[in-house]
Amino acid sequence: MDKIILTGDRPTGKLHLGHYVGSLKRRVELQNSGEYDKIFIMIADAQALTDNADNPDKVRENIIEVALDYLSCGLDPAKSHLFIQSQVPELTELSFYYMNLVTVSRLQRNPTVKSEIQMRNFETSIPVGFFTYPISQAADITAFKATTVPVGEDQLPMLEQTREIVRKFNSVYGETLVEPEALIPENTICSRLPGTDGKAKMSKSLGNCIYLSDSEEDVRQKVFSMYTDPNHIKVSDPGNLEGNTVFIYLDAFATDEHFAEFLPEYKNLDELKAHYQRGGLGDMKVKRFLNAVLQQELAPIRARRKELEQDIPAIYEILCQGSIVAQKEAAKTLSEVKASMRINYFDDTELIQAQQLKYNS
């Protein structure tokens, strides 16, 4: 069986460090591993509209931002098909058929949908499209017969729901769809990088994100204003690591090589943490180190983005070509699905013959 990747992001803003460590960095590694037969990376504009129906321009404007972020991180259109969800109408059609295989109560139990409904204060006014987006996500994944879906941990309930739909479909209509596996970051910190304020996830609405496209100065300022241990006032005070954003980021990003290069007094993060807990290590020094680590990671991404920004029509062309490939692929699966579901009438000569015989007798 071919090894196929499908994953994507909603174009509701520029991508940030949470996206990067949660999924994007891994995708680039998987792409370059050469182990996958096909790779599809989707800008999920249709899904973004499920909770931005009244703000289509936001979605429209962010397509290019996400595409630039993808390409500047190293996704390569020669190896990965980058496409736009709404340009593949087969996905909508698949969703409609999958809806028959999922109950309302099952959707209500989906933990990601539950918490998103709370976050958006949707309780009494949930758009139906939003409520059913896990089904549309199952269509996204299965349309490409994806075996592997690299995502952040928050997407695990979506994958579980997809797998259920696949099993149900195959048991009712016969073996047709492929059950995908989620691939989440090995480093659990990376699955839920908190915002710079230490609160929950990075989220545009909370204003606590470091964006991949932030300038060097913006990154520096954001790092220096990060939430640490509020009781660590004097350098000599013992510091607390729990909920300490700067150390959480170091857990996600810092390697022993970074220590050798930028902070050779310590061999590794464990030594730095021990000193902080003992007292005698100031926040400023730790922040300066984190800034150096992040700048090193982000500088090449920023530089590539600057170059890519010089030719925007070329970026749209990449998305257009990717969408053509994706559409053809999804059409193949849809036609198999329709055959399995017995809704392929005109190419089924047996059916037509049999009906004729019935009337002849």
Ligand code: TRP
């Ligand atoms: N739900 C994902 C997000 O919030 C985007 C997405 C849509 C997706 N369809 C997908 C991710 C299919 C993986 C597979 O960013």
